[in-house]
Each structure stands twice: as C-alpha cells, then as structure tokens.
Amino acid sequence: MRKIGILTGGGDCPGLNAVIRGVVEKCAVAGIEVFGFNDGWRGALNAKGRWLNLSDVEGIQTLGGTIIGSSRTNVLADPNGPSTVRDVLDALDLEGLVAIGGDDTLGVANELRKMGINVIGVPKTIDNDLSCTDYTFGFETAANIAMEAIDRLQTTAKAHSRCIVVECMGRHTGWIALQAGLAANAHLVLIPEFPKSYDEIISLVRRRYLRGDRHTIIVVAEGFELLGADEIDIGTDAFGNKLLLHKNLAKNLSDMIENSMKSDPLLGNDAQYFECRPVVLGHVQRGGAPCAFDRVLGTRLGIKAGELVVQGDYGKMVAQVGTKIVAADMDTAVTVRKVVDKEFYDAAALYFK
C-alpha cells in the first residue's frame, strides 16, 4: 500500500481545505493513503496527525481554516530538524509529503527536496506573492473581504468628512491593498513596491480638501515603508519575518495626517475639525469561507498535486499558469518573489486624486 503525508504551514488561508480534499480524493482513486500532519511542520517533527479518509474531506472546500491545523514552526531552525522529518516519514512508511504553504513552508520543503526527500509543494498565501503561479488561492477571498470593508468605510468617511487609513495584509507586496483599493475606489494606495514620502501623501489629502472632497480613503499594505522614515524594530517570527501588524502603521499615518491638516494655516478655520481614523483589517482578511474562485483553484491544485503523487513525480510545485494547472519549478517559486508591477500600479494611480 502506498502512503503519503500532507501538511498546511504558515498563516492559514481560505482554500486550504479544498486542496486537502483534492489530494485525498485523487490519491484514494489510486489506493494511496494520506496522513494529515497536525499544525504544519510541528506535526511532521513530532509525528502527530491522523489518517484522512474520504468522509473526512467530504464537502470541506466550503470551510475556511484548515482541518489539520497550521503553525509557523520552522524545521530549519533546528539543525536536526530535516533529519527528524525524514525519520518521521520513514516511521510512518510515507513515501513523500505534500506541503501546502507560502514562501516559508515551501522554503523548508525545498530544502528537504534537496536532501532527496519526496515533496510536492502547493502555493498558498493570501498575499499572492509566490512566483511561478499566476494566483495563490486565498488572495481572491482576502481581496474581496478588504474591498467590502473599504466600501463600508467610504460611506462613514464621507458622512463625517474624515480621512480613513485602512491597513491591509501584505508583508512584502501590495497585491491585496491594490486589488481591494482599486475595486473600492480608494483615493490612494500605498504598497511596499512603490514607496512614497509623507509629503506626497499629505499633499493628496490637502488637495482633495481644498477642492471640497472632504473625505479621503487611503489603503496601505502592512509592509509599506515611508520614504525617508526610520524603520521601527518590532521583532521577528520563527522565520525571521518582521511582525508588521504590531507596527501601528495605520495609526501613525492617521495621526500624522490629522495633525498636519489641523495645523495647516492655509486650510482655513474649518480644518481644526479635520479628523482621521486608522482601521486595521488584520486577520479578518484570512478568516471565513473561501470564495468560489479559491474553492475551485484549491481543488484543482490539490487534484494536480495528487496526480503527481500517483505518478511519483516529486520535487515540483503545482501552479496556475493562465487557465491551466501545471507543475512548476519549486526552487524558482521559493526564491523569486512575485511583486506588483508598474503597469498595474500605474493603472490604479490614475484614480489617486
């Protein structure tokens, strides 16, 4: 009997369960058993998990989160980590492992691949920043959640003639902020790929105010850094990623804008009433049921990963290219980041006014 393992690592993401279902269903057809490790690489290090059967995965593509749990445990943090994973796979008689994750999780999978362990990667992140795939599942759901939130913030900002600074997830890239901001008519979108100075930001708010547009929506990706501002050191997670959500980016920007507007003598007496509010969308963007696109993309990626297992074709990452699901190069996927290109940002910038 052939057997494989599966795990979901890193921040959870709508569509993970669809992938698990696709892998289990496809493997079941070929009589391959699937062991689901608990909580990402943590389960693969301590041999915790359970065998997944068809009834475990029936209809789960509708559910958010992951039925096998996730964590940010980093196998590479311990020099013995990779060999421990190999021993666990051997002890459970697993011929390989399907790792569903973002750059951190797949970075570990890639190192295990180099050691000769059979791995297949499935790209996952709401941030959409993995290369070799046009989309990562979870992004579409997250962008829609952010868009709906910004739609709502538009009306309350307008009612109070306020500026609202909305912070979206996006540690290294601004895919969610730009997609949601453009869709929801943001007046400015700030993303890591295209840094801006504070002067550029405040001059837009000022310009709008002076021409009678008294509300402004600024969408900012959490990884954005002000040109010329000092970096704020707030620590890192197990993979060395900065803990951005604790940086108070939206609050800091909001306070700076309100203070500048209130103290600007050229704006007239009413400017003393100008208010700005920060809104951090945070983990709401990752929670809840996946949208149709992510349910289907996750399912197709899972089925493709299962197909590679059946064929014994390890060492690849499954990906969406155009409308097709393909097997891509894992090494490139984890070493090259997919960033927002200038053409897309410029299209959105047409509406920054």
Ligand code: F6P
């Ligand atoms: O990796 C995806 C992501 O959602 C990032 O956008 C965000 O910075 C991070 O996860 C948050 O991680 P955690 O859930 O560990 O706070």
